[in-house]
Amino acid sequence: MVRLESISKSFAGKDGPVSALDRIDLSIAKGEIFGIIGSSGAGKSTLVRLINLLERPTGGEVFVAGERVTDARGERLRELRRSIGMVFQHFNLLSARTVARNVAYPLELTGRYGKDEITEKVARLLARVGLSEHAHKHPRELSGGQKQRVGIARALACEPQVLLCDEATSALDPQTTGAVLDLLRQINRDLGVTIVLITHEMDVIRRTCDRVAVIDRGRVVEQGPVTDVFLHPRHPATLRLVREAEPDGGSLEAISASELGSSTVRLTFTGPNAHRPILGRIARENVVDYAILAGRVGHIREAPYAQFIVSLSGRDIAGAIAGLRASGVDVELQGGPQTEQTAVTSPRVGERALHVV
Ligand SMILES: Nc1ncnc2c1ncn2[C@@H]1O[C@H](COP(=O)(O)OP(=O)(O)OP(=O)(O)O)[C@@H](O)[C@H]1O
Ligand SMILES: [Mg+2]
Missing domain, CATH: 3.30.70.260 (ACT domain)
Known part of the structure; x- marks a missing residue:
């Protein structure tokens, strides 16, 4: 569904280019929940911006649904971006709009739907994330978990093929995190949408993902089924992340x-x-x-x-x-x-x- 071939990204720094990603190879299959884990500064958000085509790589190729999209422009680029929904750590809701109108927003932007059609689609999306009775509230009246549900409904509005979640549960308490992860899994099951979960928490990966890639200092250092990577971590960066998730169990490695x-x-x-x-x-x-x-x-x-x-x-x-x-x-x-x-x-x-x- 999403394939990255030898993707590199560097930024201009004071003393020359700074490499954020170095020859990343990743292949994310249709319908799976794929985790990308790494500590702060590893390059996760940079990777997200390359997958959703907000930025172009310095080297390598991006493929979405088998099509090379590295150089996509204009209407094609906008269409591709619509096929990739984004869920953010800090929700990024519009505070002046109600819950329903936040979810309606991406549909309005396309200019493709009539008012009644939008109302009907929004009602269905809010039901899916369990927020029907909050449709007319404003974001400030919601809990963190509810705000993230709005974020998820909005990301699903244009029926994306891929849902990209960048630290979607990092601002939530453990119980709310569990509920949001359950919702993502249910959406994956019901709609077959491919989910890419970016996180620094191994626990999020363990509970949710089919496969995982560990990124460290801009490189993929380990990837495979979660069972393999979690139970048999090989790279020191993976060991560290496992240990953080299970302070006692981590002593297995220590x-x-x-x-x-x-x-x-x-x-x-x-x-x-x-x-x-x-x-x-x-x-x-x-x-x-x-x-x-x-x-x-x-x-x-x-x-x-x-x-x-x-x-x-x-x-x-x-x-x-x-x-x-x-x-x-x-x-x-x-x-x-x-x-x-x-x-x-x-x-x-x-x-x-x-x-x-
Ligand atoms: N626009 C930019 N200009 C210069 N350097 C950048 C830019 N964006 C990212 N970087 C650098 O690239 C590296 C990776 O950053 P990135 O934001 O992708 O990390 P991250 O894994 O998402 O970290 P975090 O967990 O803290 O969000 C960092 O060293 C960062 O300073
Ligand atoms: Mg980040």
């Missing part, structure tokens, strides 16, 4: 080398395995004891996961590891904490080279 014996393993249970009593059974069968050094449990979207670092001791450790793998548990031997070097060069889960203890 256990010191002295605590890690040669029989220390990281076990990842996903899907139905997250609820099965696999570890105890396999320990008994192989006459092995285990100490849990760190752990985290939770959900990635609806899918449960459990991940532990355990130190194994006893009779048949190799047998226990083989048994865990045969039961569908992902087992990674922990040689020590990941360094930048090993994080970047080690292959992704599934391709990982494992030594038998």
Whole structure:
């Protein structure tokens, strides 16, 4: 749906050009919820402005629905921009207009719809975001979550193919964040609209997205299904973001080398395995004891996961590891904490080279 090929963007600085994005390759499929995560200054908003064609890249190509749009101009550019809805962190509502007239605004701008048609479309959009009874209020009379619902209804007004959300929940409290993310997922399911979620919070990605790209200092340093990136972060920037989301679970990655014996393993249970009593059974069968050094449990979207670092001791450790793998548990031997070097060069889960203890 949206494809970026080797996109670079630099800005003129006092001492020459400053690079904000460096050869970004991204491919966002139709109908998916794609997350882009990075810390402040990573280049997220710059990327958004390139996707919605508000700015042109210094290098590379942008494709929307298979069409090269890097040089689009005039009416074609306006049409493309209408096919990409935007949701902003600070809502950007017009304070003098009512809720209904804020949502009507983009429809009025097109000059394509009659008054009755706009009224009817706005009523449907407000019902979709649960704001029908607030249609005649002004933005100042709404809570943050309600304002963002207006922002979402307005972004959907021109029936976009892509909804771009730049830190759409960053100004909201955790409960309201959850409700807005649920609404976005419902819109994605009901309308099939492709959603690109830009955030600095791993929790937003974990709850909402199918795939994610991690951007750090203008480069994509890691991308893949959320389950892979969240449970097996490789790049230090990703590790940092995971740790921020789960201060305790993050210690999974931070256990010191002295605590890690040669029989220390990281076990990842996903899907139905997250609820099965696999570890105890396999320990008994192989006459092995285990100490849990760190752990985290939770959900990635609806899918449960459990991940532990355990130190194994006893009779048949190799047998226990083989048994865990045969039961569908992902087992990674922990040689020590990941360094930048090993994080970047080690292959992704599934391709990982494992030594038998
Ligand atoms: N118009 C501009 N002129 C000069 N430099 C810019 C411009 N826009 C962005 N930059 C620089 O590009 C880099 C990326 O900025 P960007 O706003 O994309 O980051 P971000 O990931 O959105 O950060 P945040 O999470 O704080 O919003 C920063 O170093 C920023 O200073
Ligand atoms: Mg930004």
